[in-house]
Amino acid sequence: MRSAAEVVGALLDTVADDLQTQGEWDEVAGLLAASPAGGSSAGRQRILAHAHAHGDLAKVTRRHQR
Numbered sequence: 001m002r003s004a005a006e007v008v009g010a011l012l013d014t015v016a017d018d019l020q021t022q023g024e025w026d027e028v029a030g031l032l033a034a035s036p037a038g039g040s041s042a043g044r045q046r047i048l049a050h051a052h053a054h055g056d057l058a059k060v061t062r063r064h065q066r
Helices: 004-021 025-034 041-054 057-063
Strands: none
């Protein structure tokens, strides 16, 4: 089984010419590159729920500043 990154990379390769023609390559490539850096949305929700339960939202905010 291929990883999600491999599948997304293959899809990006398939549409790269069209994205470049439409001037959208930089935006899409940038969004995809940034996506894994922040983790999944489910992971971020778990962190926020834990922080809320323990009264430490400031710690979560500092952790996710880039």
